[in-house]
Amino acid sequence: MSNINGKKIVLGITGSIAVYKSAELVRHLKKAGAIVKVAMTKNATWFVTPLTFETLSGNRVIEDMFSQPGTSIDHVSLGQESDCIVIAPATANFIGKIAHGIGDDFLSTLILAATAKILICPAMDKEMFKNSIVQSNILILKERGFIVMEPEEGMLASGAVGLGRFPDPLAIAEEIQCLLANKDLQGLKVLITAGPTIEFIDPVRMITNRSTGKMGYAIARAARRRGADVTLISGPTHLDPPKGIHMANVETAEEMRGAVMDHYKGKDVIIKAAAVSDYKPLNKAKEKWKKKAGKTIVEMIPTPDILEELGRNKGDITLVGFAAETTDHIANALGKIKKKNLDLIVLNDVSKDDRGFAAETNEVRMIDRKGNEEVVPLTSKDEVADKILDRIKYL
Known part of the structure; x- marks a missing residue:
């Protein structure tokens, strides 16, 4: 509400x-x-x-x-x-x-x-x-x-x-x-990532995903509204920057990692809502590829796992990750909590049109490191943002 x-x-x-x-x-x-x-x-x-x-x-x-x-x-x-x-x-x-x-x-x-x-x-x-x-x-x-x-x-x-x-x-x-707003997050320093990243194949083509940044931006607005000192690191989006926050814009996974590592120290909470590319082309072509007969193979290598790196170095920081899944939702989310040393994971099913990527609404399941679960039924992303922050307060 x-x-x-x-x-x-x-x-x-x-x-x-x-x-x-x-x-x-x-x-x-x-x-x-x-x-x-x-x-x-x-x-x-x-x-x-x-x-x-x-x-x-x-x-x-x-x-x-x-x-x-x-x-x-x-x-x-x-x-x-x-x-x-x-x-x-x-x-x-x-x-x-x-x-x-x-x-x-x-x-x-x-x-x-x-x-x-x-x-x-x-x-x-x-x-x-x-x-x-x-x-x-x-x-x-x-x-x-x-x-x-x-x-x-x-x-x-x-x-x-x-x-x-x-x-x-x-x-x-x-x-x-x-x-x-009730300033119940007054004094907290919060780092949020949002949006997609892009990895270039050549000067024209790229690999990216369907993330629009709406969920991460909603969390940033809600945290600022509730009194937090907010830093938002955003991949490319069409959204207006939220007022009253610190903002850094990036494109690639490497740039996202660099910005996160530059800003994470001294934060109380980190919320990794960005959809970071898992792979990138081994080599970016200097010129646009020309269409030709037959197959074209793009060799891919993994990008840095920013969330896992944060999990190793977080200290007393509360670390929150997101899991956008299409199958085996809970099993994948629980595995991610353990592997990446998360305090909370926000799981959403992106196989449905009315939630997740590009939608104005979302339905999420929050799971903490003890296995406690809380489901937020389908509602606006602004409402979901406040529910996530409510849950983080009690971790």
């Missing part, structure tokens, strides 16, 4: 061209089970009508303290009953007002009365964002305990390219989840 399920979130929207993206943010929050109430400044309503947000949130939109007869919405109680207040987008004008304690509309007075956690998501032109006055106001907010999410770099409404773009709504939703 999402950690924001049932949480009360106030989304404050100010007058920016990025307002339309806030509609997608509401959709993500509602999908995760949050109770969303929207408050808009007068200028925000010029860009998108309140009706849009009423429809998406299922709640009346608050526009002004005095313009809605018959309503009894109190900015004081709303600011204290909410679990989180998010200002997205936050204009330079609004940031300046709340930095200096000005409360001249519902949203700004809500901030003054709030005891909830507050997330600010600036969105403006690059010259405005880097203006020293704006930066000073942002610093004031940070010093007073506000969480400020950095804008993205990209094409802006003015046509310029630079820093100031409204963050991706899904990234904001993730930041909200992180803000409200």
